Amino acid sequence: MADLDMRFTPRIMIGSAVRLGTDAASRGERALIIADSALDKDAVSLQEQLDSFGVSAILFARDGLGSDSESLDEALSLARGSRARMVVSVGGDKVLSLGRLVSALAPSRLYAANVLESPVVENKGLPLLEVPSSGRHSLLFRHEAFLGDRKGNRSALASFQPPADHTVILDSTLIAKTPRRITELSAALRLGAAVESFLSPRSTFLSEVQARAAVETALVLVRRVREEADHPDFRSAEMDSQLISAFSSGFTGIGPGLSLAWAAAWAGGFPRAAGYAILLPWVLESPLYAGSARAGSLSRLLADEPGAGSGDPAEDVRGLFGRLGLPGRLRELGADLGKLIPAAGWAARMAGGGRADFDETAFRDILEIAS
Numbered sequence: 496m497a498d499l500d501m502r503f504t505p506r507i508m509i510g511s512a513v514r515l516g517t518d519a520a521s522r523g524e525r526a527l528i529i530a531d532s533a534l535d536k537d538a539v540s541l542q543e544q545l546d547s548f549g550v551s552a553i554l555f556a557r558d559g560l561g562s563d564s565e566s567l568d569e570a571l572s573l574a575r576g577s578r579a580r581m582v583v584s585v586g587g588d589k590v591l592s593l594g595r596l597v598s599a600l601a602p603s604r605l606y607a608a609n610v611l612e613s614p615v616v617e618n619k620g621l622p623l624l625e626v627p628s629s630g631r632h633s634l635l636f637r638h639e640a641f642l643g644d645r646k647g648n649r650s651a652l653a654s655f656q657p658p659a660d661h662t663v664i665l666d667s668t669l670i671a672k673t674p675r676r677i678t679e680l681s682a683a684l685r686l687g688a689a690v691e692s693f694l695s696p697r698s699t700f701l702s703e704v705q706a707r708a709a710v711e712t713a714l715v716l717v718r719r720v721r722e723e724a725d726h727p728d729f730r731s732a733e734m735d736s737q738l739i740s741a742f743s744s745g746f747t748g749i750g751p752g753l754s755l756a757w758a759a760a761w762a763g764g765f766p767r768a769a770g771y772a773i774l775l776p777w778v779l780e781s782p783l784y785a786g787s788a789r790a791g792s793l794s795r796l797l798a799d800e801p802g803a804g805s806g807d808p809a810e811d812v813r814g815l816f817g818r819l820g821l822p823g824r825l826r827e828l829g830a831d832l833g834k835l836i837p838a839a840g841w842a843a844r845m846a847g848g849g850r851a852d853f854d855e856t857a858f859r860d861i862l863e864i865a866s
Contacts, residue, residue, distance in 0.1 A: 508662060509664075527552070527573055528552050529570060530586055531556065565645065596642060621659075627669075637748065639653065670733065678724045679721070683717060683821060690793065697747045706746075759862060782852065842858045
């Protein structure tokens with residue numbers, strides 16, 4: 496057997512974000528903090544910590560901040576104008592994607608339009624510190640970020656070179672502030688990402704082992720979340736699940752379901768996690784996963800009792816999400832199918848990866864039946 500030499504970025508720190516100050520101080524004298532205004536108190540606390548360590552930080556925060564071209568260009572102007580030497584992002588997946596893009600693009604002359612035209616950023620970015628505010632970070636072990644553009648009505652998955660320094664701080668006290676409904680959606684999203692990694696055609700023996708563990712840990716939390724979401728032990732297990740699920744996705748890349756959920760949520764203006772919970776079962780029973788050799792094994796993993804299983808992972812997932820009271824159709828989120836159709840093409844480009852069947856028609860069919 497060949498030697499196995501594994502090194503992963505980012506560096507993961509589990510503990511209080513108070514450690515941010517000591518870590519950040521070694522990276523430069525200026526920083527840009529990016530946060531949703533719902534987390535402005537936490538962001539201001541981080542800003543004060545940085546200041547105490549001699550790091551001058553500018554806070555960029557607003558309601559509903561996300562990874563869109565307008566916000567990206569504005570944040571880039573702030574980063575370049577202030578000569579920031581590091582980027583700190585505090586929030587959910589959209590804010591973390593925005594922070595990644597600012598880190599990657601700030602040393603260059605590129606803007607959002609350049610990334611949408613060619614979603615590959617070649618230069619090394621600024622040091623990046625991420626503080627997730629919920630129990631999910633879909634792209635944790637991927638050098639990728641989501642970007643959308645309202646004016647051009649399009650979205651993309653951008654890839655970038657690993658920054659010179661990339662650290663993620665998982666703070667259970669911050670994650671514990673997440674509202675219960677968001678916690679339920681986070682659990683569903685982690686299970687979905689693990690399921691897609693398990694079934695991925697890019698899977699190897701190593702990634703299958705990781706994906707199996709990710710499914711098992713996420714499944715426990717999906718079953719416990721309604722009764723135990725406020726318990727400290729649940730929050731600790733939630734961080735473990737987040738790491739394992741993201742690690743499995745790091746091997747295989749994001750699945751077609753998550754690609755479609757991001758694109759559809761951008762086009763339809765609804766929460767991505769809720770959209771993913773709806774779309775995943777329809778994706779699993781579509782031709783994209785038809786005939787998967789691992790479907791039977793996955794169904795047994797998802798079963799309530801050892802050795803049981805329906806043999807249909809789509810129905811198993813639909814049943815699990817139904818117990819959480821999650822919606823089953825996109826129209827329940829107020830989605831208009833006419834507005835969603837462009838998302839099929841965006842998702843096909845995000846999820847392609849050499850798969851000829853990941854085409855616009857396949858994704859359009861899923862959107863139509865899920866609406």
